[in-house]
Amino acid sequence: MRESTLLRVDDLALHYQTRRGVVRAVDGVSFELRRNEALVVLGESGCGKSSLAKLLMRVLPRNIHHTGGRVTLGETELGTLSDERFRREVQWSRMAMVMQASMNALNPVVKVGQQVAEPLRVLRGWSRARALARAAEVFTLVGISTDFMTRYPFELSGGMRQRAVLAMALVAEPELVILDEPTSALDVLTQASIMNALKRVKRELGTSFILITHDVATSSELADRVALMYAGQLVEVADAGDFFNEPAHPYSRMLMASVPRLRQRQRPEAIPGQPPSLFDPPGGCRFAERCPHRFARCARDPESIRIGERRRVSCWLFGDDRRDHGGRTEGGGT
């Protein structure tokens, strides 16, 4: 059961219509998530990672131009559900989301405990007392004293509020929790302790996570798998160990080299150039313009090439005919 697939995402696309044209925020994204696994979707701002999360949770703005692809959660194909059924049967109970800056989105005039218990009362029709008792358990799990349940959001620190929002996502014991930049506005120590709480939840409740972040160091705190996103596409999906120790895609390698490290004396190196505009992304490999290993084939859209058991890289350097020309070793030299 542990190794079974929980979430399957095939060729997901989300294009927005704006006055300036179509923004291809998510453009052909596929991945799988197993039960009790944490997948980190890593990417720089504007790469489409938050759009991906919103698309999965169906919290979308109105200016949709096009959506496509299939999302399967367990046995359920989510695309076939009406919005109403999705809300009743999937949201909160099977799949919950902690949105970016949602700690500031708590209702300021309702006590925190009530807010955390709310999904149970609405979805399962539990009594107030029963829902609050369950909420108290989750409070303890995420590391807030139950004393705080009777407080109002403004009486809590940022870290506490973030834990409360996390508790709210967990209270109906969903199989999957999507976290969008859950710690980016918090201090180092608070960040570390929230990551500790997430690890504990994953261990004790067996929850699966999709963690969306731009912060490589934080991502390594939870990741079993890493999906690196660039300009609306996944360029590499790999096990965390493989990704952090030996990133394959040129962008992965350059990104890892740009991360300042506390415990190493090696100087971090910047990635020259800028990501392409999502209004009219270039044909072929979208990283080609910044890539030191660019060659003729990069003008064609890269296929997702499988390396080893659990790793996929969208880069022609790993194409069969290229590998003979030493493309990989050449790339590994940086």
Next chain:
Amino acid sequence: MIGVRWREHWEELRRYPSALVGMAIIAVLVGLSLYTVIAIPYSEALDKWRGGEPWQLHPVNAGSLWADRLVGGRQPSTLVIDSDAAEVEEAPFEGGRRLRMSLAFDYDYEGFPSEINLFLRAEGHEQRPFARLLWQAPDGRELMLGGYRIGRDHRISLSQDRALERRLGGLVPHIGLLAEPDADAGAQPQVQPGRYTLMLDAVVFDEQAGIDAELVLYGRVHGIAGTDHQRRELSLALMWGTPVALAFGLLAAVGTTITTLIIAAVGVWYRGWVDATIQRLTEVNMILPLLPILVMVGTLYSTSIWLMLGVVVVLGIFSAGIKMYRAMLLPIREAPYIEAAQAYGAGNLRIVMRYMIPRILPVLIPTFVTLIPTFVFLEASLAVLGLGDPVLPTWGKVLNDAQSQSALYNGYYYWVVSPAVLLMLTGLGFAMLGFALDRVFNPRLRSL
């Protein structure tokens, strides 16, 4: 330098049809204003609007010509038959001459004229000439209208001739003279179409001097916009009302917006007692009723439009706008770029004028545009209340006259409709542009 930004906004604005329509309306109004100011100079307009002499040949309370023709009507417009163009027979006799003029005209309208006057001028005579008038209808009937001793500048109001009215069977002369005879009593009189002649048989006691005669059949329709009770062309007031309304609206909007904005920004920047004082003044000012104060100033002091403008601006300085601008400026005060400006040595005045105010200008432009017509309406309301400028022709004054002459009761709709339409067009034009600007400058309002 800001060109690029503005060009972007312009490109964006062009996509809103409402903005284009609004701009077209405003352009028409501005064009009309410019034309008016050039074609009818200010002093001339004021002179004419005073009334009297220049309007002698205009009918009273006539509707607009084109509106009548548009609905297929054939109401008469004013006919002027001048003796210069008429046949004159001259027969000298001892000590004078006998002049016979036939003032002939074709009458082919549906309705009767509104009034008939005969203007006679006999200049340079030692002894006043004498004239007898004979009316000839198309069917050959003849009617003696009586004899007159003619002064230097003589007006014979045929319409006011009670005796003639009795002879015409109780019909006022301007109807009776042109009506089909033998109509049943009580039936509506009908126009008898055809050629009419007024024979003027005069005896002049002078060798040289002659007589000028002008027969005027005042119409029931006149010009673009008709005339009022003082025979004045409404088009003059409607045309001159445009630059006055636009100038008043624009100046009042500029005056109140700029002062309010600066005061709000100063309060936000200095905080403390400065801000508190401004806030208290605003709160007091907000409960002062604007219109009654204007009525009071107008009644006790003067109703000059420029004084009113001054009062509107002065009362507008501490208006509710301060609260709105303050709310917009408070977060800007804390913006990092303001802090940066302080750190590189920008002074207080510079921060207020160069860094805080320009930041909210884009948000203000739409509000500003929609504010203009409210002042146009205010000026019109004052005029309707009888507090319009005493000398300037304005839309509000036209409405005021119409009201005091019970225009709607008397069926003179055009008198009320045309200034009202212009006011509404002004409101519509600025509102359409303003709302479109709002969407351009405040993208959050934009629905996609």
Next chain:
Amino acid sequence: MTTIQDPSLATGRASPSLLSVSDLHTWFELRQWGFLRVGAVHAVDGVTFELAHGEAVAFVGESGCGKSSLARTLLGLHRPTQGEVRFDGRSLDELDARELKAYRAKVGYVQQDPYGALPPFLDVRRILAEPLIIHGVKDREEREQRIRAVLEEVRLSPPDEYLGKFPHMLSGGQQQRVVIARALILAPAMIIADEPVSMLDASVRVEILNLLRGIQAKRELTLAFITHDLSTVRHFAERIFVMYAGRVVESAPVDDLLDHPQHPYTQALLAAIADPDATNASRQREVPAGEPPSLLHPPAACRFHPRCPHFMAGLCDAEDPPDFEPRRHHLSACWLHR
């Protein structure tokens, strides 16, 4: 044991100090109904240090530790409640309006949010001209020349491509370069950079930090770099000051501090920071219990004592710890070094 590799450090210490701060307090009074004093936020609460000419230092601490208030006090944007800031031997308190303006030309300021730091309604040329106009550079030609030179220096070249652009047309990294250019254009002696890269993407951060450090070295500027992120400081500062609840708890040359942290708070902070590594996911991190203290009612004596694993009752909560020097040039305000 000491690992001072950078020779400039020794010279830095020997040269006369540019900025000296002694017993600085910046408190913000809280008043009810505008006049009733109900307390004060002790944002900066007794800070003393000296910065030498051409030295690059980092102030590190969590949000609410007072590091930004310290920056603003150094910039003369807040008046100190107590203590003084001396720049080039003159106390900021003594300066009259004209001298204060001259001081502002000597200290550049780089802020956290590059987009917010630039007036959105001005283009790059105008943004960079502003400080020059304010400081009396009347000649248009000269302004244009200086603007172009400074754009080249922050590697926005060719300048023509950027001069007419508005902030929203630039990427975050380019915006921050404009902010840096603005801080440099008056040829300051010192730059204060408050979290200059925390709002930027990882790949751009390094670029901006390299740029700042490069300019600092070339122009021999004093650079005070304020950050919450210890992992970025190693390559971009020579000395680190660790702040906690309005005070500096530890200061040392960068490598010495990162490799041999002395104060329990610094140790906790370092332990909480992850370097990307797949094994992180299976480890719980040591995090001291509790939350950073409220600056309205900071704990008595050592500010860290309620969260400290080495808390000594009767000492840590009774008496302010002085600065001890457990290693050479390495100061730590903790009773453990007694």
